[in-house]
Amino acid sequence: MSTQELAPAPVDVEHAEAALVEHYPRLVRIAYLVLPASLGRNRRVLTAHALVQRSLPRRRTSTASGAVVPGARRASEDAVDPGYAYVRGEVLRQALVAGLPLRRRALPRRAQFPPLLPHVWGLRLFPRAGGADELALDQRLSALSGPARAAYVLRGLERQGDPEVLRALAAAGAADPAAALREADGVEAQNALLDSPEFDPCSLQARPTDLMRRRQHGRAALAAAAAVLVCGALLGPPGVGWGGNGAAAPSYARNPAAEAALDPAGLKRVGPADWRSSARTDFSVWPARGELAGDSALLRRALAVWARPGPDVRASATPGTPPGPPMGPAQLLFAGRVDAARVVLFHDGLRVVRYAEPADGGDGAALDFARTDGADEAGSAALVVSRAAGNVRYLTAPWVTEAAVRDLLAPGGAARTLARDGYGVTEPIPSPVTARTPGCARWSVLQVRDGGAVRVLSDLGELAPARLTSGPPGHTADVTGAAARERWARVACQLGAVRSHGVRSVNAWAYATQRLPEGAGSAEWVCARAETWRGTGSRSLALFRAAGTMRGAVLAARSEGSPACGPREPRVLAGVVWQARSGGWWVLAAGSEDVASLEVTGAVRGRAEGHVLAVRAARGSRADLSGTLEDGTRVGALR
Numbered sequence: 001m002s003t004q005e006l007a008p009a010p011v012d013v014e015h016a017e018a019a020l021v022e023h024y025p026r027l028v029r030i031a032y033l034v035l036p037a038s039l040g041r042n043r044r045v046l047t048a049h050a051l052v053q054r055s056l057p058r059r060r061t062s063t064a065s066g067a068v069v070p071g072a073r074r075a076s077e078d079a080v081d082p083g084y085a086y087v088r089g090e091v092l093r094q095a096l097v098a099g100l101p102l103r104r105r106a107l108p109r110r111a112q113f114p115p116l117l118p119h120v121w122g123l124r125l126f127p128r129a130g131g132a133d134e135l136a137l138d139q140r141l142s143a144l145s146g147p148a149r150a151a152y153v154l155r156g157l158e159r160q161g162d163p164e165v166l167r168a169l170a171a172a173g174a175a176d177p178a179a180a181l182r183e184a185d186g187v188e189a190q191n192a193l194l195d196s197p198e199f200d201p202c203s204l205q206a207r208p209t210d211l212m213r214r215r216q217h218g219r220a221a222l223a224a225a226a227a228v229l230v231c232g233a234l235l236g237p238p239g240v241g242w243g244g245n246g247a248a249a250p251s252y253a254r255n256p257a258a259e260a261a262l263d264p265a266g267l268k269r270v271g272p273a274d275w276r277s278s279a280r281t282d283f284s285v286w287p288a289r290g291e292l293a294g295d296s297a298l299l300r301r302a303l304a305v306w307a308r309p310g311p312d313v314r315a316s317a318t319p320g321t322p323p324g325p326p327m328g329p330a331q332l333l334f335a336g337r338v339d340a341a342r343v344v345l346f347h348d349g350l351r352v353v354r355y356a357e358p359a360d361g362g363d364g365a366a367l368d369f370a371r372t373d374g375a376d377e378a379g380s381a382a383l384v385v386s387r388a389a390g391n392v393r394y395l396t397a398p399w400v401t402e403a404a405v406r407d408l409l410a411p412g413g414a415a416r417t418l419a420r421d422g423y424g425v426t427e428p429i430p431s432p433v434t435a436r437t438p439g440c441a442r443w444s445v446l447q448v449r450d451g452g453a454v455r456v457l458s459d460l461g462e463l464a465p466a467r468l469t470s471g472p473p474g475h476t477a478d479v480t481g482a483a484a485r486e487r488w489a490r491v492a493c494q495l496g497a498v499r500s501h502g503v504r505s506v507n508a509w510a511y512a513t514q515r516l517p518e519g520a521g522s523a524e525w526v527c528a529r530a531e532t533w534r535g536t537g538s539r540s541l542a543l544f545r546a547a548g549t550m551r552g553a554v555l556a557a558r559s560e561g562s563p564a565c566g567p568r569e570p571r572v573l574a575g576v577v578w579q580a581r582s583g584g585w586w587v588l589a590a591g592s593e594d595v596a597s598l599e600v601t602g603a604v605r606g607r608a609e610g611h612v613l614a615v616r617a618a619r620g621s622r623a624d625l626s627g628t629l630e631d632g633t634r635v636g637a638l639r
Helices: 013-022 024-034 041-053 082-098 132-142 146-156 162-171 177-184 191-195 211-235 256-261 296-307 482-498
Strands: 123-127 204-208 313-317 331-338 341-347 351-358 365-371 382-388 391-396 402-407 444-450 453-458 466-470 503-515 522-532 539-546 554-560 573-579 585-591 595-602 606-609 612-617 623-629 634-636
Touching: 013 024, 013 082, 024 041, 024 082, 024 146, 041 082, 041 123, 082 146, 082 162, 132 191, 132 554, 132 573, 146 162, 146 177, 146 191, 162 177, 256 296, 296 331, 296 341, 296 351, 296 365, 331 382, 331 391, 341 382, 351 382, 466 482, 482 503, 482 522, 482 539, 482 554, 503 585, 503 612, 522 573, 539 573, 554 573, 573 595, 573 623, 585 595, 585 623, 595 612, 606 612
Parallel strands: 313 365, 466 503
Antiparallel strands: 123 204, 331 341, 341 351, 351 365, 382 391, 402 444, 444 453, 453 466, 503 522, 522 539, 539 554, 573 585, 585 612, 595 606, 595 623, 623 634
């Protein structure tokens, strides 16, 4: 066959269907690898299958429908079938669309929504776990753009050359195929790992969803159905009772309750000393502070934008936070000039809302929502009031007597006292989530003292900083001692994995210490668990760090929504493939102290009594890890 491009040929739907059925596992693997990891493994699996199943031509031939069909390909390529080339191009096009964020002004595309089919009820599906190499590759691919991931997969899995990759990306709708190819060059080629079971959405494992939450949702659905029946009986047939909008006032009508919520004069204002005699110590007793707390025009604009944000408003909300208008008169926490903006903070019992507008009177505004219901004294110790030039300023609670900044990566260093103005606003400190310097050379946290307690809070990109604690589940404590600070120095750089996730607190628990093979010293296993304000979506990270290494802990396993490593299930089990100084490879695993024995099966086999294990292995070995508790219960690794 000539190496020059041939003219495009039409593809019949039967031809394309035959190619789809024959190469279905490979096509689904391509879709899974190109889809962003932020979707979560369960949705990623289902979306990959859905994209492939929706990739057939709509009519008998592609010429009838006007679809673009790739031309014949070079003889050196491994897929010369036009039917396969067409289906693969459709899969790539949809996968790139599925990775695009939903935008307010853009019409959403079908691929951006969760698939209707296939759909699984009551189970979470995910591919079989691979080794540390696969996990590291998945992390590197997740940092790439969608077109760059597609380029990497076409090169490594499809064995395509750069000219063919450029043509395939252009046909799939990539904006800049050449830039995507350059971006993919930044990830080392590991073609063999792309065939790993870690990336095979056709060979799956299943785990149940949250059974308690499912039962609660079932009861709520029954109650809602009963309410609908009762309301239907009360409203009666057409022409009787309310119809259309019923007794509701027209949109934007002059409704007294709605107007009261938007009236600055109706804002709740707590006195400066009320918190001292209150039975509660949370946001509800924060006094109204700031030099603009009496600026009615500013407060009216802030309330109006909260209720009806326009197209020039940059709005954001933490996961699980409703971004709707106030339900009644809100509480004013702060109104003042901070950096180059006029900032207003409200609290409505469920959320903290931040409004900011340019101090010079320019156009545009920012509106941020963060859920803070159930906040205690530690959870309401500070709020982010401003971010500018890679720095962050906090508004501290009235009961905070001292504020300081500490570098988590320097556990032996002293905390530096932060200056605060008369309203409790701190001087700017570097934000670890918006740092302009690459890497993780510093992780600045806020340290506050309220009475006799010292709290450590970290900015994770949201209004409410996350509280950092240390210790076993159910017996956690603030990061005040030298041992706790040493532990957090090793795991702080992993906090980026829970950024902008609505995190309320993060606990680091050193659950095992292991002697390394070949006299290499010891290693520490730590589980970091992030709890959220909404109660669901908690994240657990199993981390491994060998003594004597200069870098921090590395990620061994991760899970979202699992009770492991928390008060409900205070246990964890994880493993890594580790290389000794001699060049030999070992499978290392550790569980919490209630694990009586460990076992690995698969390419590597071994068993150990106790809660740590070390088994010699070959490079790239994959194994399944399980454990047995003291009562005989079998448990699996964190996933």
